[in-house]
Amino acid sequence: MNTDHLKARMEDYARFIITLLILSVYFYLGTIITTYLTESNYETIMMGLTALSMGGAFFFTLRWKKCSQALQDQESQ
Incomplete structure (x- = not known):
């Protein structure tokens, strides 16, 4: 891959x-609101969505780091 492609990725x-991460914050705030301010049965779903979006952010962080290392390897050669 060329450097422009890696930088774009x-x-x-x-x-x-x-x-x-912003989506995770909104889901977490929604969990707090539904838990403490109103009676609702959506706490489990909201916490699951929070964990899912945090997991996605972690996955893309790993992909970003992999691209960063590949870019450094290409620039050092």
Whole structure:
């Protein structure tokens, strides 16, 4: 892969990470609101969505790191 392609992928992964972290915060706040302010049975679903979006952010962080190392390897050669 060329460096421009790797840089573009890293930018995309960074956007995915930020978006998923923001989504996780919204899901977590939704969990708090449904748990403490109103009676609802959606706490388990909301916590699952929070964990799922955090897991996605972690996955894309690993992919970003892999691209970063590949870019450094290409630039050092």
